Amino acid sequence: MNCCGLLTAQKEPVPLKSVEVELEVRDHVATVVSTLNYENKEDKPLEAVFVFPLPGDAAVCHFSATIGQTQIVAEVKEKQEAREEYDDALSSGQQAFLLEESEQSPDIFSLSVGSLPPGESASIRLEYVTELAVQADDGLRFCLPAVLNPRYQPQGTETALQVPVHVKTSLVPYSLSFSARVSSPRPVSKVESNCSLDPLQYLNPEQTQATVKLAAGHKFDRDVELLIYYKDAHQPTAVVEAGQASAKPGTLMGDPVVMMSLYPEFPQAVMSSVASCGEFVFLLDRSGSMGQENRIGSARNTLLLLLKSLPMGCYFNIYSFGSSYQHIFPKSVEYSQKTMEEALKTVEEMGADLGGTEILNPLEHIYSQPCIPNQPRQLFVFTDGEVGNTKEVISLVKKNSGSHRCFSFGIGEGASSALINGLAKEGGGHAQFITGTDRMQPKVMQSLRFALQPAVVDISVTWDLPKGVSVTVLSPPITALFQGQRSLIYAQLTGEVGASSKAAEGCVTVKYSLAGHPSQNQLHFSLKPAEDTGLTVHRLAARTLICSLEMEEKERRGEQDEGVKKKVVEVSVQSGVSSVFTAFIAVNKGDGEAVQGPLVRRNVPTSSESALLIVCPLLTKLLSLHLDSCPTILMSVSQTSLSHAFYILTFAPGTNSRSKRALVGSTAPKQTPRDPLLQLVSLQKASGCWVLDPALAASLGKTSEEVENLKLASVNQEVWATILALIWLHGFKVDAQDEWQLLAMKAVSWLRAQNATCVTECVEAGNALLGCNVQKDVLGL
Structure with missing residues (x-):
């Protein structure tokens, strides 16, 4: 060395x-x-x-x-x-x-x-x-x-x-x-x-x-x-930054620029109903570098949680890629006990053994598959981000942004922020980074909760400004909104901004449709420029505009691209x-x-x-x-x-x-003792229930006799098993609630559908067995 x-x-x-x-x-x-x-x-x-x-x-x-x-x-x-x-x-x-x-x-x-x-x-x-x-x-x-x-260079790439x-x-x-x-x-x-x-x-x-x-x-x-x-961090804000004194008025650097930070709040009535449909496509990196720090093992555990948390009635498929790619099913299949078990069996055998990192080909194959009516496509991409054709990959996602939402996860040190953020931004989804000792599961499950939110459509942004002030939006159109997540808008203000009174205000309104309900959020802001911001807002706005123009130039390459390139150079040199x-x-x-x-x-x-x-x-x-x-x-x-x-x-x-x-070297999965939470989760059925058997008893830390002896005679075995599992989750794994919350909701829905009697007595008996003190209303029952 x-x-x-x-x-x-x-x-x-x-x-x-x-x-x-x-x-x-x-x-x-x-x-x-x-x-x-x-x-x-x-x-x-x-x-x-x-x-x-x-x-x-x-x-x-x-x-x-x-x-x-x-x-x-x-x-x-x-x-x-x-x-x-x-x-x-x-x-x-x-x-x-x-x-x-x-x-x-x-x-x-x-x-x-x-x-x-x-x-x-x-x-x-x-x-x-x-x-x-x-x-x-x-x-x-x-x-x-x-x-x-x-960065892995796919075959046929022109420049290294x-x-x-x-x-x-x-x-x-x-x-x-x-x-x-x-x-x-x-x-x-x-x-x-x-x-x-x-x-x-x-x-x-x-x-x-x-x-x-x-x-x-x-x-x-x-x-x-x-x-x-x-x-109280995430409140809507607007910062107006004065233009550069030496720059010509009417130019990006010469005019004031506003940066809007929007945090939409959706109606509670809509948010309380989690979607029970969708096509969920999981794309997993299995290149050799995923063998480091057991990234592939963490990804397998995450797929277990994801598959257990999917709603009945949805569709799903799992792709994995390296120098080549594989898929579990020829096309997305309906989620059931049979298809879930088949997928999990294949996931357990996945290792970091597919060579390089060619993500473009599997993406092209996914996009070639026809969308399923009334099942919005949600794409989850897991990668350590070591690819060289980043811009080509992002361009492909943008081209198909109308047919899906893309949620991306950068795993490990050095994952390309350009790739991970670009996939989510152009795919209308959300990006997460998992580094060091971070657990992948809570971040991925948050993205699944976003994916289960109804898709926001018909997004429009309107401006109300004083007379004599006009606006040029520099950011690309907003394509995705999620509850409480930030959306940024940069805009150039032209005209009598400085001449306006100090009390002059502007207003921006974001309108959209959510699950068929028209909604809107408004933000009123002062036109008075902030102090001591330097030219930070202008430079971020310039970078946003440059990125949009570069993407446009790539899409139009070969036809009139010189004009776009000239505009990029002009904005870059000016700013x-x-x-x-x-x-x-x-x-x-x-x-x-x-x-x-x-x-x-x-x-x-x-x-x-x-x-x-x-x-x-x-x-x-x-x-x-x-x-x-x-x-x-x-x-x-x-x-x-x-x-x-x-x-x-x-x-x-x-x-x-x-x-x-x-x-x-060999990165085939090794047999290691499974985390107690994942052990319990692995036993859950696709419907949301658990079965009363020795494996469940062992995961609860009890013998089969102990579990069966406290069961009420009139209670169905699966009802009893499911209540025990929920008590154990709330009693021993409340700190990991982000990871199991969705699958627990599915279990509660299953229990309600059974119209089970003696639920209160079952919860009391379950607490006595497991040594917990979890109330029935905490369980959602």
């Missing part, structure tokens, strides 16, 4: 020395400033390439470099123009820096640090803004990725994705410091993390401002995840926000002496808790550039430009499945 890309060919340290990150969170928007400190310890000029991940919806808005005492600030330019300027600078001996977004996935950026003289240090400052996603427990999630997992070398944590030669400042109109109740934090420090008596930082000694061996909780068609370029054009000597390229590693299985056996060859004879590796170095000379490492077509399986 001493040759894992950490060292140069002469076994000298790589130049990245430290990473400093400052996070500022205002309500649900984060501004992140990262400083990367480099040092060239070689005796010749150095060009370093550092490939790193960012949130997929981040708006990169500042990039500067300090070399010695000289600071150069980057400009956003059209990508090819920026590359040519970078090349020209290097060939003339000038120092230059180039930052560009991957064309395959918007959450991967590559930074070229060009022509750093011997013994010189460089400090790179990168700033981006991003929205924070709302989690199942109402927390806001911020993630600083430490890991960029290798630039992939960094991963190394063991103990060998990462650079340090990380991380601090955060949080402020909100509402008090900050707590901040949690998967990493050790110093205690939260409040800055005012109202506790609306606070700071927190990583505890000393953090090794950056995992994603840094913060969960931020506010009191200073990155896009796939632009790049940040910084050149030191000072009068100093030209950098002398041949240029040496070094790839800077990113860390991973486990050494990258794919790369280790071949890294010695990688460092000496002797890979041309290895059939499973593709390496390309551009002949025209040093800025393109990335070492591109990926599996060659046709070798993914075999190579990945050989390196990952």
Whole structure:
């Protein structure tokens, strides 16, 4: 492991020395400033390439470099123009820096640090803004990725994705410091993390401002995840931000922009009835990387809960994919005891043994299946997100968004936020991330509850603004609404906004139809611009518009796409926000002496808790550039430009499945003792009831005799068994109620349908048997 890309060919340290990150969170928007400190310890000029991940919806808005005492600030330019300027600078001996977004996935950026003289240090400052996603427990999630997992390239992909070398944590030669400042109109109740934090420090008596930082000694061996909780957090809000003084009125940056945060509240009468229909399609990643941290085992347990929680009368199917894909049934089947048992038997045998991560083909097959009348299609996608054709996958989901809702789950460190969030956003569903020691089940069950909500249709947004003020909506149309979940709208305000009185108000109304009932939510807001917001709202609005235009350009590629591309470049350059068609370029054009000597390229590693299985056996060859004879590796170095000379490492077509399986090893499911909750759940019938048998008694921690002796003679065995199961769930697993709530509701519905007598006596006897004190009304009986 001493040759894992950490060292140069002469076994000298790589130049990245430290990473400093400052996070500022205002309500649900984060501004992140990262400083990367480099040092060239070689005796010749150095060009370093550092490939790193960012949130997929981040708006990169500042990039500067300090070399010695000289600071150069980057400009956003059209990508090819920026590359040519970078090349020209290097060939003339000038120092230059180039930052560009991957064309395959918007959450991967590559930074070229060009022509750093011997013994010189460089400090790179990168700033981006991003929205924070709302989690199942109402927390806001911020993630600083430490890991960029290798992205699987499907066969036939034209260009390989630039992939960094991963190394063991103990060998990462650079340090990380991380601090955060949080402020909100509402008090900050707590901040949690998967990493050790110093205690939260409040800055005012109202506790609306606070700071927190990583505890000393953090090794950056995992994603840094913060969960931020506010009191009475999710209230509708609107922030109006004044335009940039130097920008021309009528342009995006010159006009005020409003950011609306909407949290729809649905009528209780509608929400009390859970849907009893739908076609539920589960798509499970079984690539080799799912074998890490028993991700596949957690996914199997989650599918058990999902299948037990489905309503009678619905339809379902389960697909799994890797380099190829499989399905349990040729087409979706009606949910019954027989089909549920058949599916569970197949799920139990699933391992992480299907090679690579080709998600496009199974999605195309799912969408080719005709929808079932009166059974709305709900697609659940489980993946560790290691794909290279992210934009193509998201585009396919958007194309089919009218026929289904898509709920996505990113599993493990390094799951692509661009893929997971993009699937849910374009599929009108909801995205969840499961990392570290998180249990997958509660998050997935929350999404199932969303999927069982009636689909919201006929969504429209209308604006009521003072005379002389007009609005241009920058966000794509809202396609999905869920009870209590945030929807964001960005809009440009043109006209006499500043001239209006301070009391001037606007109003936005969201109208929609829910289960046949017309509904609406309104938000009144002040047109007075907020103070001290910088240009955060403008930049997020610009990024939203850029993403919409990029998607439109992809859909229209080949016909009039130049106009859309030109608009993207225009918005990107004007706002200073990155896009796939632009790049940040910084050149030191000072009068100093030209950098002398041949240029040496070094790839800077990113860390991973486990050494990258794919790369280790071949890294010695990688460092000496002797890979041309290895059939499973593709390496390309551009002949025209040093800025393109990335070492591109990926599996060659046709070798993914075999190579990945050989390196990952056998990932067949192992027989381990089942969690008591899952053991009880596994015994439930599709109808919702339990059967009185020795397996149930054992899962309750009793003998068959003990269970049968307390049963009332007049009570049906299945009624008694089901009441016992419900008492056990409420008595011993109330902390996991999010996981079993839906299947318990199904059990209660079954009990009511039996018109059972002596229910009160059964509950009393069940409490006595199990040592609980659960009241009948708590059970829903």
